[in-house]
Amino acid sequence: MSAFDASLAPLAGGHSGRTFLGEAGGERAVVRLYPPDDPRGAAAPEVDQAALQLVRGLLPVPEVLEVRRADPAAGRPGLLVTSWLPGERGDLVVQRLTAAGDAEALRRLGGHTGAVAGALAGMPMLRPGHFTDPDLGLGRFPDIGLLEWVEARLAHWPEEDRAALGEVVWPALELLDTVRRSCLVHSDLNPKNLLVDPHTLEVTGVLDWEYAHAGHPWTDLGNLLRFDRQPAYVDGVLTAWTSLRGGERDAVLEGARAADLWALVDLAAREGTNPVADRSATLLRAVAATGDLHAWPFGT
Incomplete structure (x- = not known):
């Protein structure tokens, strides 16, 4: 399974309904789910991870805690778990x-x-x-x-x-x-x-x-x-x-x-x-x- 707590609360502000507040290692974390039919393919969470790595140190972005590809055959969404940021x-x-x-x-x-x-x-x-x-x-x-x-x-x-x-x-x-x-x-x-x-x-x-x-x-x-x-x-x-x-x-x-x-x-x-x-x-x-x-x- 994943390192984050599976009890997730939807985050306000978006229209996709795929971003949630959870917990990882006792700390608040943000979980984004990626449907198996994401137009960017199964690697979409890893692409977002790479974009965050690209700008780290230049812009304030969260730390990636976990990443998992979607599994279309199993109908399992991909996910990206990042640190929670204040503000x-x-x-x-x-x-x-x-x-x-x-x-x-x-x-x-x-x-x-x-x-x-x-x-x-x-x-x-x-x-x-x-x-x-x-x-x-x-x-x-x-x-x-x-x-x-x-x-x-x-x-x-x-x-x-x-x-x-x-x-x-x-x-x-x-x-x-x-x-x-x-x-x-x-x-x-x-x-x-x-x-x-x-x-x-x-x-x-x-x-x-x-x-x-x-x-x-x-x-x-x-x-x-x-x-x-x-x-x-x-x-x-x-x-x-x-x-x-x-x-x-x-x-x-x-x-x-x-x-x-x-x-x-x-x-x-x-x-x-x-x-x-x-x-x-x-x-x-x-x-x-x-x-x-x-x-x-x-x-x-």
Whole structure:
């Protein structure tokens, strides 16, 4: 059996229902289960383990305590057991500071989260691709452009809405092409997947690496600023990111919004399955309707 206590309590904040709080060696631990049909194959837990090892010492990530491959024949899920890290979920911290109107604290928090995105953008990869094995070998992404992605994933949208979104995609692609290098991408880097010290506002944990890949340096920044648009927070994020990676702030923000289109389209295609997909669909429709990557349909 495993070294962790089998009595598991679901962790709040996710939509997969596969992450639990357990115990290993008398200490709290986090257990992530991987279904036998995980699209990355039976080695998915080992791929996540390798990603954590890659960034250890550069970003605050948990220690891997146990890893086990899925056994599709036996119907047994894979698992990854990691140490429990202290801190409060970042999205809850953002909500609290926003409700308090504490712009200075939001700016400091943005500085810490932006530094995480900037650090990732500085970890070079040879080319874009998904991780295929525990050695982080790179596969090939499907040979499909962003326009084709829109047509494939949003076929249920009215044709005029897809056409309007296409008018936004062209300049976005041109902007993305101005940066031709690849880096490590977390690909789900938003405050919900960050742990934060509630007093210092420093990031104490970067969690949930299952979507990590090699990709565009603006991708994580776009994710980080997708829904959290409080001016002070955005200012802190951009100040930290550009101090590490360079670039003019407005241009970098435009690039981050452009890079996030890939994920927004994919999420919008799953509208009705979870709140994030629903919000993404609403946001993407606003982008299409206004022709503005920075459109915001949710009020202040």
